[in-house]
Amino acid sequence: MAAIERDFKRSVIYQVYVKSFCDSDGDGVGDLPGVTSKLDYLAALGVDYVWLTPFYPSPQRDGGYDVSDYRAVDPLFGTMGDFDELVAQAHRRGIGVMLDMVLCHTSDRHAWFQRALAGEERFRRFYILRDGRGSSGPGDPGEPPTNWQCAFGGPAWEWEPRLGKWYLHMHDVSQPDLDWTNPEVRRACADVVRFWKERGVDGFRFDVVSLISKPEVFEDTPDGSCRRLVADGPHVHEYLQELVAQAGIDGMLTVGEMAATTLGNCIRYTRPEDHELSMTFSFHHLKVDYADGDKWALKEPDIAELRRLFRDWQEGMQAGGGWNALFWDNHDQPRAVTRFGGREGAGERGSSWDRVGKMLAVLSFTMQGTPYIYQGDELGMANAGYASIDAYADVESVNAYRLLVEGGASADEALRIVGERSRDNGRTPMQWTGGHAAGFTDGKPWLAVPATVGKVNAEAEDGVEGSMLEFYRDLVRLRHDLPVLAEGRVRFLDAGAGAPKVIAFERTLGDARLVSVCSFDARACTVDGGDLALGDGYRRLAGNYDDEPLRADDGSLALRPQEAVVYLQ
Numbered sequence: 001m002a003a004i005e006r007d008f009k010r011s012v013i014y015q016v017y018v019k020s021f022c023d024s025d026g027d028g029v030g031d032l033p034g035v036t037s038k039l040d041y042l043a044a045l046g047v048d049y050v051w052l053t054p055f056y057p058s059p060q061r062d063g064g065y066d067v068s069d070y071r072a073v074d075p076l077f078g079t080m081g082d083f084d085e086l087v088a089q090a091h092r093r094g095i096g097v098m099l100d101m102v103l104c105h106t107s108d109r110h111a112w113f114q115r116a117l118a119g120e121e122r123f124r125r126f127y128i129l130r131d132g133r134g135s136s137g138p139g140d141p142g143e144p145p146t147n148w149q150c151a152f153g154g155p156a157w158e159w160e161p162r163l164g165k166w167y168l169h170m171h172d173v174s175q176p177d178l179d180w181t182n183p184e185v186r187r188a189c190a191d192v193v194r195f196w197k198e199r200g201v202d203g204f205r206f207d208v209v210s211l212i213s214k215p216e217v218f219e220d221t222p223d224g225s226c227r228r229l230v231a232d233g234p235h236v237h238e239y240l241q242e243l244v245a246q247a248g249i250d251g252m253l254t255v256g257e258m259a260a261t262t263l264g265n266c267i268r269y270t271r272p273e274d275h276e277l278s279m280t281f282s283f284h285h286l287k288v289d290y291a292d293g294d295k296w297a298l299k300e301p302d303i304a305e306l307r308r309l310f311r312d313w314q315e316g317m318q319a320g321g322g323w324n325a326l327f328w329d330n331h332d333q334p335r336a337v338t339r340f341g342g343r344e345g346a347g348e349r350g351s352s353w354d355r356v357g358k359m360l361a362v363l364s365f366t367m368q369g370t371p372y373i374y375q376g377d378e379l380g381m382a383n384a385g386y387a388s389i390d391a392y393a394d395v396e397s398v399n400a401y402r403l404l405v406e407g408g409a410s411a412d413e414a415l416r417i418v419g420e421r422s423r424d425n426g427r428t429p430m431q432w433t434g435g436h437a438a439g440f441t442d443g444k445p446w447l448a449v450p451a452t453v454g455k456v457n458a459e460a461e462d463g464v465e466g467s468m469l470e471f472y473r474d475l476v477r478l479r480h481d482l483p484v485l486a487e488g489r490v491r492f493l494d495a496g497a498g499a500p501k502v503i504a505f506e507r508t509l510g511d512a513r514l515v516s517v518c519s520f521d522a523r524a525c526t527v528d529g530g531d532l533a534l535g536d537g538y539r540r541l542a543g544n545y546d547d548e549p550l551r552a553d554d555g556s557l558a559l560r561p562q563e564a565v566v567y568l569q
């Protein structure tokens, strides 16, 4: 079946976290045949591509992002035959398949690392190995080479006696970083990408690819954090261009996960003339509720900051000729509907859950870029916030809980924080029905189903007017039907002093003008009419209330709590 080629500016992408999407064999873990069995659901939603998170052999220390073999399917998720069938069935429905390439690090179970441990010099050079500080010579570890901390808590260096060196792991200790200065590593990674391309896939997502080019000098940082120091490193653009050329994927749909990146670099990653990527994920907008930049310190989302970030990135990427990936959720994020104020009335129309879920969707689908739906967003799936730390599986969450308690937080406080911030909130089983295990498995799900499942599930929402699912279907249709949404220019609008929690912008293409107004305010507020410039010729295209907000003679809009409204000229 021919590969799917579609203009990425007009596309909508759906992310499947395979482990939690649909279990076909009752072992409690989602699998590839499970995904295939739900392709009709995805076709009915109207998405163009499905991105599958890693299903390769893995010890699963980090949810499959610790890959021990890049060219196979973990028996937990099925067989290569199941994979081929999934691709064929997706293509039959006009849906492209994107794979996750985790090429910044391997698992320590990967043959490359095992061969390095066995002393093969060729494979020792695949990893980033250093002597310790103050070491008196071979066999004496000394101190870690730098004070860098890994993403999941604790040092980013591990002493390995079999290597006689410290190895760098920016993530879990079981995820040694690859040394991309080694041309053989770069070729091996390109071969992996080519292997899957030749197997018929249509696009790729590159995991933490902003971190592949390490700084020339490794030095301590004031607080031990190293992501910013490592991100967008000296050779990252050159390595990406080489990867794209060697793997033969120029022109395919690609997205890079850009940890700790900058706007200027995201422009360079995505402007077509550089032949790197189609688009980038950046994460600054998902830190607006981190107190002092600390994920594990809670604060209310700062909407003024959110607006500033969106404006800078939207207008900045446009000016530089780059392209954004638009998203709120993924398998690393708590659910945005909970996070941004939709805490009450899950599954009920008119509740804050309903308003916020739809308002966030309007923002994603009306800004400039390619919208991503993370599984369950379209149903309004909410945070699980489990009652016990034992219910959590994620390595980062379990470590964070321990570090919070060691740092003096009470067990209740640590649990509350993890309940808000854990990645497991985004990894709970897909809610297909209100029945056993949300219809995800006949067995015991690997992670517990949230309590909201009774009203928030695909069966309850399918075909029901005004449901979250139908709202998403409408937005996907609009994205496909309206060129101004896919290609229009973007300009942020001033909502005025009476609307500090409102994000408003216009999209324009030729004669068409669309105005999107989204309020994060739990109270009513008034948006200035001046910049909105909604004349008589404007009609309401979409919104999360049944009717229009009141428009006064001076053009100002009286928005209701958490209202989103879109006008088209």
Ligand code: NOJ
Residues within 6 Å of the ligand: 062, 063, 065, 066, 102, 171, 207, 208, 257, 331, 332
């Ligand atoms: C980003 C992935 O999305 C996340 O799940 C993973 O833990 C890290 N990269 C490391 O691969």
